[in-house]
Amino acid sequence: xxxxxxxxxxxxxxxxxxxxxxxxxxxxxxxxxxxxxxxxxxxxxxxxxxxxxxxxxxxxxxxxxxxxxxxxxxxxxxxxxxxxxxxxxxxxxxxxxxxxxxxxxxxxxxxxxxxxxxxxxxxxxxxxxxxxxxxxxxxxxxxxxxxxxxxxxxxxxxxxxxxxxxxxxxxxxxxxxxxxxxxxxxxxxxxxxxxxxxxxxxxxxxxxxxxxxxxxxxxxxxxxxxxxxxxxxxxxxxxxxxxxxxxxxxxxxxxxxxxxxxxxxxxxxxxxxxxxxxxxxxxxxxxxxxxxxxxxxxxxxxxxxxxxxxxxxxxxxxxxxxxxxxxxxxxxxxxxxxxxxxxxxxxxxxxxxxxxxxxxxxxxxxxxxxxxxxxxxxxxxxxxxxxxxxxx
Ligand code: GLU
Numbered sequence: 189x190x191x192x193x194x195x196x197x198x199x200x201x202x203x204x205x206x207x208x209x210x211x212x213x214x215x216x217x218x219x220x221x222x223x224x225x226x227x228x229x230x231x232x233x234x235x236x237x238x239x240x241x242x243x244x245x246x247x248x249x250x251x252x253x254x255x256x257x258x259x260x261x262x263x264x265x266x267x268x269x270x271x272x273x274x275x276x277x278x279x280x281x282x283x284x285x286x287x288x289x290x291x292x293x294x295x296x297x298x299x300x301x302x303x304x305x306x307x308x309x310x311x312x313x314x315x316x317x318x319x320x321x322x323x324x325x326x327x328x329x330x331x332x333x334x335x336x337x338x339x340x341x342x343x344x345x346x347x348x349x350x351x352x353x354x355x356x357x358x359x360x361x362x363x364x365x366x367x368x369x370x371x372x373x374x375x376x377x378x379x380x381x382x383x384x385x386x387x388x389x390x391x392x393x394x395x396x397x398x399x400x401x402x403x404x405x406x407x408x409x410x411x412x413x414x415x416x417x418x419x420x421x422x423x424x425x426x427x428x429x430x431x432x433x434x435x436x437x438x439x440x441x442x443x444x445x446x447x448x449x450x451x452x453x454x455x456x457x458x459x460x461x462x463x464x465x466x467x468x469x470x471x472x473x474x475x476x477x478x479x480x481x482x483x484x485x486x487x488x489x490x491x492x493x494x495x496x497x498x499x500x501x502x503x504x505x506x507x508x509x510x511x512x513x514x515x516x517x518x519x520x521x522x523x524x525x526x527x528x529x530x531x532x533x534x535x536x537x538x539x540x541x542x543x544x545x546x547x548x549x550x551x552x553x554x555x556x557x558x559x560x561x562x563x564x565x566x567x568x569x570x571x572x573x574x575x576x577x578x579x580x
Contacts (some may be wrong), residue, residue, distance in 0.1 A: 197307040199323060202313045202550030206534070210544035219539055221571045222544040223559045226362060226511060228374075228429035229567075233477040236428060236469045243465030252458045256283025256437070260464045261473040264437050272406055273394075274420070276439045282448050283467075285459045287393045287423035287436030287468060290377045290448075294320050294438060295354075297386055297447035299324035303353040309552030310514065312362045312391075315399055316552075324353065333516055334507055337364035337553075341379040348379075353382065354387040358409065360394040362557040363514045363551045365507020367402060370410050377404040377411030381517045385443070388418040393436075394429035396478050399486045408529070416441050427478050427513075428470040435459060435467040448508055485511050488568055499579060509512040511562040514548065518555040541574040 203225050210222035235236050255261075261278050268274040269542060284290040292313070299322035300303065307315050309328045316326040324491040329347050331337045344355065357376070359368040368376070380388055408418055423436030438448060452458070492513050493506040501519030517533055527533050534557055539541045548556025561568055 190418070194323075195322060195569050195572075198317050201317070203546055206544055206546050209538070213538075213542075218542060219565050220542050220544055220564070221539070221574070223545050223563060223571055224338060224544045225236050225559070225562075226485055226560045227431045227562055228426065228481065228511070229563050232433070232466070232479050233474060235473060236430065236466050238464050240433075240466040242528040243459075243462050248461050248465055250461060250477030252461045252464060253443070254453045254458050255347075256281065256459065257461070257468075260468045260471075260530050263468045264439070267471045268420075269378075271287065272409065272420075273409055274406065274439070275538060279442050280445055281437060282445050282452065283435065283437045283459055283464060284448075284452065284522070285436070286425060286455055287391065287421055288314060288318075288403030289456070289459075290436040291315075291356075291389065291391065291432075292321070293448040293451045294345040294389055294421070294444070295324065296320055296323040296451050297444060299353060302351055304349060304351045306344060306347055306352060307552075308337075308357070310361075310363050310548065310550050311338055311356070312358060313546075313550050315356050319354075320408040325351075327352070330552075332553075333503065336366040336505065337361065337514070338368060339376070340372070341375040341377075344376060345379045346381060348386070352383070352386055354389055356389045356391065358394075360390040360398060360404075360507070362500045362510055363512045363546075363556075364393060365510040365512050365514060367398065367508045368405065368407075371406045372408045373405055376566045377407055377414055380417070381411065381414060382562060384417055386417060388414060390418055390420050392420060392422045393426050394510040395422065396450040397511060399482070399489060400508075402508055403457070404509075406573075419444055419577055424467045424470045427481075429472050429481065430463075430466065430470060433460070433463040433466055435463050484565075487559065488565060489513075490557065491565070492561055492568065492572070495576075511560055513559040513561060514551075514553070515557050515559060516555060517548075517557050524579075530555055533557060535576070537575060540578045541571075543571045543574050 207225035211267040213220045301323040303324040319326045394430045419440035425431045503516040547557045
């Protein structure tokens with residue numbers, strides 16, 4: 189059967205592929221520890237589950253407005269106001285089936301054949317593929333560990349061409365875990381202000397997962413004059429341990445949000461009514477649970493940093509947020525016979541140590557691996573021991 193060119197040219201998500209592979213091996217009876225997908229190991233907090241059950245019992249089981257229930261939108265507006273000092277109106281917000289769909293809809297709504305999208309590398313595996321699905325072209329801006337994998341205004345400026353239509357910014361970053369400071373965002377904002385036709389897609393999904401009480405800043409906090417060209421993307425999956433509920437949202441100017449709404453009206457109609465009630469409960473009253481989870485991620489981060497840096501051939505800077513360790517394994521690849529790249533190394537860990545990690549090349553940075561520490565402390569300890577054992 190013929191498959192469209194568009195899909196033939198699209199890669200399967202490497203993070204999802206690796207976690208599926210781990211699941212298959214587990215189903216076959218193997219004792220795999222999966223450090224592949226970025227999925228909180230915590231259960232969704234009780235009060236959120238209760239809100240969903242109450243929503244079902246109240247008969248909230250029908251289509252909602254395409255762009256989300258007004259009640260949920262009010263909670264999102266309040267969240268933006270209270271947590272981010274950003275002001276939005278209801279028609280500047282759309283609720284979608286996960287932050288991933290928000291990004292997908294944004295690209296479909298604004299990109300055409302020939303348009304270019306700037307993507308700092310390393311990047312989340314889905315960005316380039318989502319861009320390509322919109323017939324546009326990803327243009328990568330290479331970074332490295334020396335600059336904590338961050339881009340500067342100058343680097344962006346050097347990559348802007350006549351077809352540049354969007355830039356994807358992600359802070360805290362998946363996979364690097366680094367965070368842009370106010371000054372760094374100001375520097376980026378100064379460049380982008382000169383290009384009002386470039387959309388700034390600010391993916392803030394890891395906003396709450398920040399260590400050592402560092403402050404989260406959105407580019408609009410330091411450059412409010414970028415409001416018209418910025419779309420803020422977020423969701424409840426990571427902070428509230430709600431990956432399976434699939435609730436994301438986007439905020440931006442009414443033209444862009446209206447175009448995204450049109451796509452949704454012809455694709456998903458709306459997102460799940462029950463999940464929307466749950467997301468409202470999370471946003472209205474979930475912060476106390478988030479803090480507990482973040483404290484736990486932080487101690488795992490400390491542990492992993494201390495342990496991994498004792499391994500010969502591993503270089504790993506402690507991330508400032510998210511739940512990912514993006515580890516430079518160049519030295520390891522060079523010293524293990526038969527391993528030529530990060531794909532080989534990930535396979536070696538899977539087959540010999542029964543530990544699943546994602547190769548850095550999938551994120552646009554070879555000779556790295558990404559380890560998700562959204563797993564229990566016991567699992568993490570066991571995984572580190574297993575990895576060390578096969579490296580002796
Ligand atoms: N965003 C998470 C990750 O990077 C979940 C899987 C996915 O959608 O990529 O692992």
